[in-house]
Amino acid sequence: MSKQHALPDQYPYPVARIGIIGGGQLGRMLVKSAKRLGCTCVVLDPTPGSPAGQVSGHQIVADSHDPEALQQLAQQVDVITFDIEDIDAGILEEIAAAGHQILPSASLLGDIQDKLRQKQLLTRLGIPTADFVEVDPSDAEPFARFGYPLVQKARRGGYDGRGVVVMQSAADAAQALPVPSLIERFVPAAKELAVIVVRGQDGEVRSYQPVEMCFRSGENILDMLLAPARISAETAAAARRLAVETVTGLEGVGIFGVELFLTEDAELLVNEVAPRTHNSGHYTIEACITDQFEQHLRAITGLPLGATDQLIPAAMINLLGEPGESGPPVIRGLRAALAIPGVSVHLYGKASTRPFRKMGHVTVLDADIESARRKAEQVRALIQIGSESETG
Amino acid sequence: MSKQHALPDQYPYPVARIGIIGGGQLGRMLVKSAKRLGCTCVVLDPTPGSPAGQVSGHQIVADSHDPEALQQLAQQVDVITFDIEDIDAGILEEIAAAGHQILPSASLLGDIQDKLRQKQLLTRLGIPTADFVEVDPSDAEPFARFGYPLVQKARRGGYDGRGVVVMQSAADAAQALPVPSLIERFVPAAKELAVIVVRGQDGEVRSYQPVEMCFRSGENILDMLLAPARISAETAAAARRLAVETVTGLEGVGIFGVELFLTEDAELLVNEVAPRTHNSGHYTIEACITDQFEQHLRAITGLPLGATDQLIPAAMINLLGEPGESGPPVIRGLRAALAIPGVSVHLYGKASTRPFRKMGHVTVLDADIESARRKAEQVRALIQIGSESETG
Secondary structure, three states: OHHHHHOOOEEEOOOOEEEEEOOOHHHHHHHHHHHHOOOEEEEEEOOOOOHHHHHHOOEEEOOOOOHHHHHHHHHHOOEEEEOOOOOOHHHHHHHHHOOOEEOOOHHHHHHHHOHHHHHHHHHHOOOOOOOEEEEOOOOOHHHHHHOOOEEEEEOOOOOOOOOEEEEOOHHHHHHOOOOOEEEEEOOOEEEEEEEEEEEOOOOOEEEOOOEEEEEOOOOOOEEEEEEOOOOOHHHHHHHHHHHHHHHHHHOOOEEEEEEEEEEOOOOEEEEEEEOOOOHHHOOHHHHEOOOHHHHHHHHHOOOOOOOOOEOOOEEEEEEEEOOOOOEOEEEEOHHHHHOOOOEEEEEOOOOOEOOOOEEEEEEEEOOOHHHHHHHHHHHHHHOEEEEHHHHO | OHHHHHOOOEEEOOOOEEEEEOOOHHHHHHHHHHHHOOOEEEEEEOOOOOHHHHHHOOEEEOOOOOHHHHHHHHHHOOEEEEOOOOOOHHHHHHHHHOOOEEOOOHHHHHHHHOHHHHHHHHHHOOOOOOOEEEEOOOOOHHHHHHOOOEEEEEOOOOOOOOOEEEEOOHHHHHHOOOOOEEEEEOOOEEEEEEEEEEEOOOOOEEEOOOEEEEEOOOOOOEEEEEEOOOOOHHHHHHHHHHHHHHHHHHOOOEEEEEEEEEEOOOOEEEEEEEOOOOHHHOOHHHHEOOOHHHHHHHHHOOOOOOOOOEOOOEEEEEEEEOOOOOEOEEEEOHHHHHOOOOEEEEEOOOOOEOOOOEEEEEEEEOOOHHHHHHHHHHHHHHOEEEEHHHHO
């Protein structure tokens, strides 16, 4: 990396050595893009043979809170990034202070990984979000004062709908999460959207078309993603502007997933920001000129950003482990799903399934978003990730 | 693989274990597709840390003619395929006879890797090709009898224009390759085309749009690929029909690159068949619904074939090592090239460059083929793969 500055537009091979904290599916897809662009990767993950480690060829088997392992990673690479948020940001700040490049920055990760600090920061930046207040969950009084319906969010560690509780009335107070939390106004959203934004080291920023996030009714688990979202061109443009304003305000470098509520009153509120490649951006691999993983790499290595144009509508479903089945995975209905034109199946290489674990995803391309959606419904009915024990 | 037959449409993880003979860039891109589809790969290649070995995580370091190593590979995988043609087909036939699956078949590889046998087979199948005759290169007489201009082709081992000599007249006879050869009529081609064809285990066959192969004038080195080719819809349809007829006649399973001459008289002749993923199909990664690597995997694992539709025009150039430079590579002009919208750079991870070595390729997407072509010209002028020694 130092070389590229000394000699303009001339790179050694590898072009850059990337350290990735977290070796899950996001890291796995990042490694593939990195190798294509002439970068090498070292993955830090506690599970030997992690999804990303399987393709990088270099893994430090350690926890993301292990200071020595993080130092070791820093020594081996030119730039550190992450595919998870649950990292000790303090250790990362020390590593950054010692002169190692970490992108997005350790201080921004620290602000974002704590949902309370994230909301406070967004508010300071003038970004519209749902009203919120910090609470001590052992005290029911602030919940009543704030008023129902409300959403309690754990400050730390929530993901994929975990760490979030919707309370309709005081009768739900018993469900309160017993952890440091904030509560926020329940937003009766007409739609939930996500905008993938990339910002370069030079401050250049680009966004992809908004994606529509569909949830199973009554559940916090994402059911399907539709790209582009079924919204007006004006709303799409406004969502992109707000997402770009958010990432610019945060001075983030790399890919960010900005989740938004489109309220019943046609207002846009930022729900949450993820400082990393995002589930809602997986469709970009098949459907866009430059995918989110290559964009992230271009941003963190100081290369020019790529085009975000979408070539064809796409629907995406996650492949979650079947309820009641654990152990070595068995993929049912794969052949039937692949027989549908436009279906791309991504399996993440996890050696073991468990209920609702993200085992893969499927992207469906089609000439219009309704046909893509219908085919994705078919695929969901066809593919199951179960376990061997079920199948004898 | 046995499991999938016993239990219809139910796969363990890995879905299949793929053995790849040859660990170059074709193998590298195949491994990436394989992992996405839930397959694992073992690469056999004499160079430790080969391009494909870097992503597969499992490499047998051995030559493609080593019988013990090939046996060892067969023991570790469900199906063997290859990214090179220079393999001892006799050893592969023995391995196949012992019950191991090899796709495309060892006997077909044997027929194709010998350009004389390939031409004889195509002729038996009624596929139009340039007239040819076997020659002993130590004897000039058959050359004169056949008549000039002619093309001498080595029966074995030629690739990327090596092993081929064009002779305009008897004065060129001194350039004759001193190896077992055939000579064929020089075809004054209006264009050279390639059609990527995939054929499944069940005989289902699909083709991609014809690609136009542009060569530097007077050289046998491919200069640029344009997809789709700039030909009429009728010619494109005829080229696809002929390519499909060829692969069907060969009873091939997997991806085949069928190279064709479009003569000045608008006649189509098959020039050569490659029994593997093909340089002219790299654009399918960015531009098509299902790329040639995933297609090959689907075919050899008995999964349904994918859609071959192209979403956007594409131009492709190979990144060859600069003349006069050898050693650890340096990539010049990378940033400038990536600043052009629609540019995807693929570097193959080769630790050392040498003149004309294939070090990577670039695919350029654009709304029309002329703009894609112009941008690819720009990229070619910008990117150079040189060596460190030049740069101090």
